Amino acid sequence: MNKDDFEFISDRDISVDENFASQGYWKGVAVHFFRNKFAVTGLVLIVVIMLFAIFAPIVSTYSYDEIVSITDTSGKEVIAKSLSPQIGDGSAQNFFADRTFIFGTDDMGRDLWTRTWQGARVSLIIAFMAIFIDMLIGTSYGLISGFFGGVVDHILQRFIEIAGSVPTLVIISILAIFMEKGIGLVIVSLLITEWIGMSKIARAECLKLKEREYVLASRTLGAGSFHIIFKQILPNTIGPIITQVMFSIPVAIFTEAFLSFVGVGIVLPQCSIGSLIEAGFGNITILPYQILPPICVLAILMLGFNLIGDGFREALAPKLEDM
Amino acid sequence: MSKYIAKRILMSVLTLFIIIFVLFVLIRIMPGDPFPVERMSAEMIIQKREELGLNKPILEQFVNYMSMLLSGSFGNGTSLYNGAPIKPIMTACLINSFKIGVLSILFGTLVGLAIGIVAALNRGKFLDGLCTIVSILGVCIPSYVFMIFLQYFFAYKIPFFPYFFDPSNFMASSIMPALSLSLFAISTIARFTRNEMLEVINSDYVKLAEAKGLYGFELIRKHVLRNALIPIVTVIAPLVVSLLTGAMVIEKIYGINGVGKLMVDAIAGQGVDYNYVLALSIVFSAMYIGVMLVLDILYGIIDPRIRLTAKEG
Numbered sequence: 001m002n003k004d005d006f007e008f009i010s011d012r013d014i015s016v017d018e019n020f021a022s023q024g025y026w027k028g029v030a031v032h033f034f035r036n037k038f039a040v041t042g043l044v045l046i047v048v049i050m051l052f053a054i055f056a057p058i059v060s061t062y063s064y065d066e067i068v069s070i071t072d073t074s075g076k077e078v079i080a081k082s083l084s085p086q087i088g089d090g091s092a093q094n095f096f097a098d099r100t101f102i103f104g105t106d107d108m109g110r111d112l113w114t115r116t117w118q119g120a121r122v123s124l125i126i127a128f129m130a131i132f133i134d135m136l137i138g139t140s141y142g143l144i145s146g147f148f149g150g151v152v153d154h155i156l157q158r159f160i161e162i163a164g165s166v167p168t169l170v171i172i173s174i175l176a177i178f179m180e181k182g183i184g185l186v187i188v189s190l191l192i193t194e195w196i197g198m199s200k201i202a203r204a205e206c207l208k209l210k211e212r213e214y215v216l217a218s219r220t221l222g223a224g225s226f227h228i229i230f231k232q233i234l235p236n237t238i239g240p241i242i243t244q245v246m247f248s249i250p251v252a253i254f255t256e257a258f259l260s261f262v263g264v265g266i267v268l269p270q271c272s273i274g275s276l277i278e279a280g281f282g283n284i285t286i287l288p289y290q291i292l293p294p295i296c297v298l299a300i301l302m303l304g305f306n307l308i309g310d311g312f313r314e315a316l317a318p319k320l321e322d323m
Numbered sequence: 324m325s326k327y328i329a330k331r332i333l334m335s336v337l338t339l340f341i342i343i344f345v346l347f348v349l350i351r352i353m354p355g356d357p358f359p360v361e362r363m364s365a366e367m368i369i370q371k372r373e374e375l376g377l378n379k380p381i382l383e384q385f386v387n388y389m390s391m392l393l394s395g396s397f398g399n400g401t402s403l404y405n406g407a408p409i410k411p412i413m414t415a416c417l418i419n420s421f422k423i424g425v426l427s428i429l430f431g432t433l434v435g436l437a438i439g440i441v442a443a444l445n446r447g448k449f450l451d452g453l454c455t456i457v458s459i460l461g462v463c464i465p466s467y468v469f470m471i472f473l474q475y476f477f478a479y480k481i482p483f484f485p486y487f488f489d490p491s492n493f494m495a496s497s498i499m500p501a502l503s504l505s506l507f508a509i510s511t512i513a514r515f516t517r518n519e520m521l522e523v524i525n526s527d528y529v530k531l532a533e534a535k536g537l538y539g540f541e542l543i544r545k546h547v548l549r550n551a552l553i554p555i556v557t558v559i560a561p562l563v564v565s566l567l568t569g570a571m572v573i574e575k576i577y578g579i580n581g582v583g584k585l586m587v588d589a590i591a592g593q594g595v596d597y598n599y600v601l602a603l604s605i606v607f608s609a610m611y612i613g614v615m616l617v618l619d620i621l622y623g624i625i626d627p628r629i630r631l632t633a634k635e636g
Contacts, residue, residue: 165338167611169571169586170604174349176590177600254465261467261572262587281471281576285479295468303463 039311138198146206431508439516461510
């Protein structure tokens with residue numbers, strides 16, 4: 001057999017399947033996500049609110065805790081208490097023609113536009129921080145519990161069973177006794193209540209994944225348990241965990257709003273969505289415009305994160321009918 | 324089956340016991356005095372501590388508390404602030420909360436099921452879209468926001484319902500809080516029912532039933548709904564429990580004298596009332612665990628596979 005027995009085939013006959021080209025996992029997820037109209041709407045809503053929350057308090061003429069004084073028609077300095085929203089120069093009520101309050105002012109004379117976005121900022125920061133730490137705790141707990149199984153799993157799961165049997169309300173009440181009211185209390189109560197769901201998901205994923213060949217291969221090559229858990233299994237559980245995070249964030253925002261509303265959350269003059277709703281609720285019959293901005297922001301945030309979560313869940317596990 | 328139930332009951336009682344113990348210890352190791360210090364002299368505080376047995380070892384206090392609890396009273400049974408008895412006040416509040424809770428769960432389950440079924444049967448049509456929008460809004464809008472709007476428009480702008488809760492006019496004044504409390508339940512159950520129904524409708528045995536000639540209402544009732552209901556029971560459990568939290572706000576807005584309001588007053592009032600917080604926490608935890616237990620057993624009865632796997636495990 002010599003060289004002439006072989007014939008060179010040019011690569012013109014080899015074609016790449018362009019219609020059903022293979023694509024990376026995350027690229028596929030992204031494509032599915034952005035094809036979903038609802039999910040994209042949610043994303044846009046959240047981005048817009050976040051941009052306002054970041055920039056509006058910086059750009060605003062007033063600071064969120066500043067009590068604004070205005071000059072009335074007789075030239076006297078008065079506190080801008082409970083002014084309804086003014087668009088433009090407010091010439092219809094020209095006693096404060098030089099000032100603009102887009103959402104009006106509250107009954108202490110603070111600008112509601114600034115306060116609303118400052119509140120959104122505080123609420124978002126609380127939610128992100130709490131859920132991020134929850135994710136770290138819950139994921140590690142779930143992965144360790146699922147991976148080791150046996151006695152470890154048994155003990156860890158009994159603990160979760162008992163911890164999960166304490167109503168959130170009771171946890172918050174006990175915390176309220178131990179801690180000062182304020183941001184800290186809200187974050188800690190979110191930390192204690194939200195990680196359990198996260199750990200259940202991580203555990204379920206881990207139970208599925210630890211039987212896979214690549215784990216066995218890694219083990220054969222001499223990898224230790226923690227290397228396998230955090231370097232091999234963890235990256236493959238990211239999807240479901242992010243979905244859970246997306247659904248936890250609105251829960252966290254709502255919990256914050258709820259705590260501030262009943263009076264154990266944010267303390268004045270600090271503000272959050274919940275405390276603004278609480279303040280607005282006190283004046284709802286006489287000054288209904290005060291409660292509208294925070295309520296709308298809250299509803300949009302909840303809607304947006306839920307839509308993103310839904311979209312993400314579908315993108316991670318597309319059903320046949322959606323393809 | 325009885326073994327499964329017995330095991331679950333035992334586990335629940337044990338859990339409750341551990342929770343009560345932890346709560347008790349936490350409240351006792353709290354820094355500071357449980358009394359309104361600014362209104363009492365040092366001798367009075369010492370005397371009060373003696374009287375309440377607060378200077379005994381914690382374990383002994385716990386045993387005393389448990390024995391009093393088992394005989395039906397909460398500790399010495401009075402508020403540390405104004406000496407008001409806990410039990411009658413709490414019972415009255417519990418009854419109010421319970422009535423509204425039951426009403427909203429009934430409301431939520433029935434309306435939620437109805438919406439879910441209608442949506443599933445009209446899949447892809449206008450009604451389905453409408454139901455989807457309703458259920459998305461219900462999940463996203465917090466119940467208390469909805470309540471504020473209801474109150475503003477239907478009690479203030481158009482005085483159709485009373486503005487505040489009034490136990491003597493229960494039916495009219497409980498509709499708004501029950502409706503807003505059930506909003507989340509309605510949307511969750513509707514969404515879940517729709518998905519479950521669709522899954523069952525597309526299953527082989529429903530196709531078989533159709534092939535046998537069953538159709539319409541009979542088919543839905545006997546084959547689809549029955550199988551779709553099983554997982555729905557699981558979503559109702561956390562919903563019942565979330566009512567507790569939701570009720571706290573609704574009670575504040577609507578001026579209902581319920582347990583949620585009592586708890587808020589106990590923790591966010593001028594001072595924390597330890598006796599109240601402990602008593603209410605125990606009641607809440609007991610209710611929560613009780614609901615979980617009942618639903619677990621119910622679930623085991625509906626779906627035999629659950630108790631079989633539980634037996635093995």
